[in-house]
Each structure stands twice: as structure tokens, then as C-alpha cells.
Amino acid sequence: MDYFPLFCRLQGKRCLLVGGGDVAERKARLLLAAGADLHVGALHFSPAFRQWADNGELSLIVGAFDAAWLDACWLVVAATDNDAVNQQVAEAAEARRIFCNLVDAPEQASAIMPSVIDRSPLLVAVSSGGCAPVLARLLREKLESILPQHLGQLASLAGTLRARVKQRFASAAQRRYFWERFFTSDRLAQTLANGDSARAEQITASLFSDDLPAQGVVTLVGAGPGDAGLLTLKGLQQIQQADVILYDRLVSEEVLNLVRRDAERIFVGKRAGHHCVPQAEINQLLLEQAQRGKRVVRLKGGDPFIFGRGGEELEMLAQHQIPFSVVPGVTAASGCSAYSGIPLTHRDHAQSVRLVTGHLQQEKVLEWQKLAAEQQTLVFYMGLSQAPHIQRQLMQHGMRADMPVALVENGTSTQQRVVTGTLDRLGELARQVASPSLIIIGSVVSLRDRLRWF
Structure with a gap:
């Protein structure tokens, strides 16, 4: 990962934009939309900058770049048509440990500005690390077409319910189950899209009143032989929803990287000539985690039913009346x-x-x-x-x-x-x-x- 993706709260924070032309305008619009206290320095400014300044939306600094402009800044953007000036800005920012975005010079920038899909408060950012900005834009356009506009309303509603959900549901697993039903409710989404707030409250109330399952479930998922691209779509969905993942050594690191980050991971691998965790203990782990109400995925290299001992594990679960399912995988x-x-x-x-x-x-x-x-x-x-x-x-x-x-x-x-x-x-x-x-x-x-x- 060449860059660490991070969303920054810039509201009321001083930011510096060096440049007053068309490219700088595009950067200014993003910073203004984020509520930054924007200061723009340049020898000359486009009419848009003059208009923004007249409206009190930003401050203009007329003149050649001076490192003193960086005082009290949280973020700097160099967007002039002069590479030497941009480099000078970057070096001054680096000396002060201030993140700096350089237009058309991503390899020298300490920060980059991604393409953004705005469904506030939901934001999706797409970046190519500055290598292929047109590709990032095309991906953003594709995502724009498939993400409904009402997602922002759904996210805002969720924000108002967090304390209520925490009070109503004691365990993290129950809260997660509630939120999954909340965000996948077609009725709620349609109601928000129609602007019917009263009906949205009724549907939300019904989600709170529904009983959540007290018992967990176990899913055996075939991870395939190694290439993460061979993981099935249903397998991916299951490992994204799991509270606990039990995995063996044949599950590749690329597949494990697709597991939900807050899921508990338990290694139960076996190596040739050395059994790290006996099969009986694996069975017991599956049983105990499910009895705690967890959604458990037993992630196996290849296919669970081809030399994966999946049948033995399901026999034990059936004996204890634990719900289970199997997602086949591409066998080796x-x-x-x-x-x-x-x-x-x-x-x-x-x-x-x-x-x-x-x-x-x-x-x-x-x-x-x-x-x-x-x-x-x-x-x-x-x-x-x-x-x-x-x-x-x-x-x-x-x-x-x-x-x-x-x-x-x-x-x-x-x-x-x-x-x-x-x-x-x-x-x-x-x-x-x-x-x-x-x-x-x-x-x-x-x-x-x-x-x-x-």
C-alpha cells in the first residue's frame, strides 16, 4: 500500500493553496466543500477566486510564494503551472511536517487528493496514487451510477440511532446483526428515497422490536487453492459477515486480507507431520463460538468436502443442533x-x-x-x-x-x-x-x- 487512506476533518482549519489558475480552482472547490479556512497565494487569480474572496469564502495572498504562508497550516496544496514553485512549496511543507499535495507530481507529494463520491456523510474515495487519474475518474463515475443518492440519508439516520442501538442490544454481535438488517432493508431505503420520514420511523421501530437470533451459525467456506480471485462471491460475503474465522495454513494471505478487519481470527492449521490443533479441538471451538451467538466461518483451503474433513465437523454441529451451511470452493x-x-x-x-x-x-x-x-x-x-x-x-x-x-x-x-x-x-x-x-x-x-x- 503506497498511501495510507485517511479522511481528515478540515472544517475551520487553515489550509494553504498555492496557485490561482484553473487547476487550483478544482482543488479550491474540494477544500471549500470540506469547510476549510482556505488561504490562496498567487501572483494572479482567476475570476472565480476573486468572486470567492468577495463573498468571504476564502482569503487571497498576492505575491510570490513565501514559506511564512505555511504558518498555522494543516494542509498545503501546490497547484501552480511552475514545477519549480511547486517543488519549493513541497520542500517548505516537508521541513514543517505539513502534508502537501502537488499537482502532476504524485511521486513528490506527501498527500494526494482522490476522486470522491459524495453521499454525505458517506464518502467513497478512489485513488490510483497519482499514476492514473483518468482511471480513478472513470471508476468514480461508475460508482456514482450504482450508489443511490439516498445512501447519505440512510447513513445520517444511522448516526442518530447509535446510542439507541447500543442500549437495546447488549452484544456486539447483536448490534452488528441489527445494522446489517437496517442497511439492507429495501423498505427503509425506498421510504427514505421518497422522503417519508414518518414511515421511515415506523420501519426503524419494527427493526428494533424484532427478536435477534440467540444462537450462532457456522458456515464452512472453501477458500480455494490460493489465488484470492478463485474465492466465490458467496464465500466472500460469508467471510465479510463473520464474527469469528477459523482458518488453516492452506488459506492464502490474499484471501485472509478479505476478512472483515474486526473479526476474530483463530489459526487451526495443520502442517505435515505436526498437528497444530487436533480435529476434536477444532470441533469444540466451532461449537463453543456458535453457542456464544457468533457467526462462525470455518475457512478451509480448497473445498471443505474434498479431503477437508468438513463432513466430520458438520456431524458434530448437527449433533448439537447448531445451524450450518456450506459454501463450496475451487478444489486444488x-x-x-x-x-x-x-x-x-x-x-x-x-x-x-x-x-x-x-x-x-x-x-x-x-x-x-x-x-x-x-x-x-x-x-x-x-x-x-x-x-x-x-x-x-x-x-x-x-x-x-x-x-x-x-x-x-x-x-x-x-x-x-x-x-x-x-x-x-x-x-x-x-x-x-x-x-x-x-x-x-x-x-x-x-x-x-x-x-x-x-
Whole structure:
């Protein structure tokens, strides 16, 4: 993040604008709208500045820039058509630790002015860090078209209700639930848009009188294999609404960055050969948090129902009559194969796919003879440490030694790495990658050189 986004209260605070032309006019309008005590210094001023000054809306300082103009200022904007003067203003502001915005020189500015969507008191700011102001403007225009004008009224009404909500609802979770219903009430929004304040009060009163659920809920959400872009829309909605997030090590940092910032995060990850939190303890955490009335999301890498032990967790919740739901995710087999240029099925190579756990404690249920059959693709999850055993068993049961294999490390992430070879070298290849890695075995792997896109 190149800039820290911050909304500043400038009402009654002295601000300096250096420049008196067209560009400075645009900056002046924003500062005046924010209620700043605006002082404008320049050799010459446009008619607009003269008019503002005559109306008592701002003060003019006639002359060449003087560092003394900065005295008692909270913010400075340099908007002249002279780069040397703008630089002089920036240096003087920097020496006094005053934030300074420079027109057309974002790399030298300590502050930037974003494009603003004004639904006061609701404000939305869009910034490209000065790199692409036209793009920021286009985005602002798009947001303008989809954000209703009555949002400001809704936000203002909410401001008058905060003390009442805090008194009515004891817990933060209940208050959050109330506000979500308040802001998503179509009836309330329409009533405000129509200017019917009496009806708006009736609808608001009904929201206060409705009972809120005393018991929490649990949602299992598949986070996908790594790339945050593969998170489903419903998954995003759930993690934005959650009070508590239980997540494992396969959930990428990019996905975690989408979690609501005030949500409690509990790491329950497991690493190969070392179980950080036993499954029974994870189950108990889910139960306890839900019984406290929390909305709990169990965020799992990949898909909760494909080697994610989601079924075990839901069985426990069902036993205790805790409401639950499941949001599927893109499983590692689909994500890693697609990002590696390896189709899981292909008319000429594989007519079926088998997803197999590499935890070979379940050895007795693995039918190696069927796994070694032709015209199919095998995908081994969590099989890195067992790669030599997988190689040996498949070859002993008839799979050819030169069958193409691929190992995908950190699949779909920016650190993805793919190692390819043949089955008779699988154990050796496994030593070249780190966990988490997925093993894909089948003739479809031979298509990678033609189909991969990065």
C-alpha cells in the first residue's frame, strides 16, 4: 500500500493553496466543500477566486510564494503551472511536517487528493496514487451510477440511532446483526428515497422490536487453492459477515486480507507431520463460538468436502443442533491443473479423474490395481511424503514407468512452481518441491507444454 487512506476533518482549519489558475480552482472547490479556512497565494487569480474572496469564502495572498504562508497550516496544496514553485512549496511543507499535495507530481507529494463520491456523510474515495487519474475518474463515475443518492440519508439516520442501538442490544454481535438488517432493508431505503420520514420511523421501530437470533451459525467456506480471485462471491460475503474465522495454513494471505478487519481470527492449521490443533479441538471451538451467538466461518483451503474433513465437523454441529451451511470452493485439483496447463480430462487421454488422499494410513482402502488403470488422471492430495510409495505401488500394479507426472507447489499462487517428469522418478521429483504440493499423474500431463499460459 503506497498511501495510507485517511479522511481528515478540515472544517475551520487553515489550509494553504498555492496557485490561482484553473487547476487550483478544482482543488479550491474540494477544500471549500470540506469547510476549510482556505488561504490562496498567487501572483494572479482567476475570476472565480476573486468572486470567492468577495463573498468571504476564502482569503487571497498576492505575491510570490513565501514559506511564512505555511504558518498555522494543516494542509498545503501546490497547484501552480511552475514545477519549480511547486517543488519549493513541497520542500517548505516537508521541513514543517505539513502534508502537501502537488499537482502532476504524485511521486513528490506527501498527500494526494482522490476522486470522491459524495453521499454525505458517506464518502467513497478512489485513488490510483497519482499514476492514473483518468482511471480513478472513470471508476468514480461508475460508482456514482450504482450508489443511490439516498445512501447519505440512510447513513445520517444511522448516526442518530447509535446510542439507541447500543442500549437495546447488549452484544456486539447483536448490534452488528441489527445494522446489517437496517442497511439492507429495501423498505427503509425506498421510504427514505421518497422522503417519508414518518414511515421511515415506523420501519426503524419494527427493526428494533424484532427478536435477534440467540444462537450462532457456522458456515464452512472453501477458500480455494490460493489465488484470492478463485474465492466465490458467496464465500466472500460469508467471510465479510463473520464474527469469528477459523482458518488453516492452506488459506492464502490474499484471501485472509478479505476478512472483515474486526473479526476474530483463530489459526487451526495443520502442517505435515505436526498437528497444530487436533480435529476434536477444532470441533469444540466451532461449537463453543456458535453457542456464544457468533457467526462462525470455518475457512478451509480448497473445498471443505474434498479431503477437508468438513463432513466430520458438520456431524458434530448437527449433533448439537447448531445451524450450518456450506459454501463450496475451487478444489486444488481443478485450480492447480488449470493454472499449470494440465486438463484433468481429455478425449484422447483421460475419461475419468480420481482424487486420492496421500495419507496412506488408509492404505487398506486404496485399490492400486484400479488406480494403475489407463485412460484416467490421478490427483494425490497431501502425498508428497509418500511419493516413493505411490511410485512403487503404481508401477507394481502395471502403470508404465514413463507415465507423465507433475508436482504443483503452491498452486494458483504467485509462487506456483511446477516440476514434471515420469512416474519412475516421482520419489526423486518430490524432493525438489515443498509442501503444499499436489501430484498429478496421467498422460494429460504431456499436454502442459502446449497449454500452459504462464
